[in-house]
Structures are given as C-alpha cells and as structure tokens.
Amino acid sequence: MAETKQTLRARRHWRVRSKIQGTQQRPRMSVCFSGRNIHVQFVDDLNGVTLAAVSTVEENLRKKKNQANVASAVQVGKLAAERAIAKNIKAVVFDRGGSRYHGKVKALADAAREAGLVF
Numbered sequence: 001m002a003e004t005k006q007t008l009r010a011r012r013h014w015r016v017r018s019k020i021q022g023t024q025q026r027p028r029m030s031v032c033f034s035g036r037n038i039h040v041q042f043v044d045d046l047n048g049v050t051l052a053a054v055s056t057v058e059e060n061l062r063k064k065k066n067q068a069n070v071a072s073a074v075q076v077g078k079l080a081a082e083r084a085i086a087k088n089i090k091a092v093v094f095d096r097g098g099s100r101y102h103g104k105v106k107a108l109a110d111a112a113r114e115a116g117l118v119f
Contacts (some may be wrong), residue, residue: 013098020093021045029080029092029112029119033068033104040080040108042089052087054080073104077111084117091118 021026022045032039042051054076056067063076084092092112099105113119 011098012100015065016098018095020095022093022095024051026091026093027051027089028039028095029040029117030095030097031099031105031108032097033099038068038073038104038108040076042080042084042087042092051089052080052083054083056069068104070104070107073085073108073110077108078115080108081112081115081117085115094119 017058020028022043024044024047027042027044030041030043030066032041037056039055039057041053043049044051054061056062056072056076061067061072061079063072073117084090096105096109109119
C-alpha cells in the first residue's frame with residue numbers, strides 16, 4: 001500500500017520532534033510553511049514559552065500574492081535572526097517540522113546562519 005504525502009510528512013514531523021527540544025539557552029527555532037505564509041518561532045520547550053516570533057503576516061513583510069517562496073524565506077530568516085539576537089539568543093536547535101531540508105527551508109536556514117545564528 002502506497003503512503004500519501006500527508007502520512008510521510010506526519011511521520012517525518014514526528015521523527016524530527018522526537019529528537020529535539022528547546023531550552024532557554026538554546027531554544028527551538030520552529031519553522032512552519034503554510035500555503036501562503038511563513039512562520040518562525042523561537043520556543044523554550046521546558047517552560048512552554050515563545051521567546052520571539054516572525055511571520056510574513058506582519059505588515060513589513062506582507063505582499064499581495066504568494067508569500068511562501070524562497071525570496072520571502074530569505075527575508076524571514078534574516079529578520080528572525082535579528083530578533084533572536086536582540087533577545088540574546090545566539091544558538092538554536094532548528095526544527096524544520098515535516099518539511100524536507102531543501103528549497104524554502106534551506107534558504108531560510110542559510111539566511112539565519114548568515115545573519116549570526118548558530119545551529
């Protein structure tokens with residue numbers, strides 16, 4: 001029986017999340033790609049607190065058409081790194097969710113690394 005894309009993504013997401021956990025010193029950088037938007041959160045899993053967040057829903061990143069592309073991912077990655085560094089977050093654990101590490105996910109991660117975050 002062939003597995004669907006949704007079940008493969010769910011299995012990948014479960015596998016990734018079972019291995020990583022964010023702390024206050026090294027929070028989890030959670031990345032979520034919806035059909036139109038990109039959301040990034042820095043989460044302290046031990047206390048259950050979001051330390052910083054960035055999204056293409058924000059006024060300065062909003063565009064008229066599809067925002068979940070590679071160019072937007074680069075912008076969000078840079079802005080996420082700037083906000084994290086402003087909150088004294090220098091090292092993170094990268095959580096790609098159920099997404100594969102290529103395209104938008106890789107572009108966002110590379111932009112965050114170039115802006116000063118350590119994965």
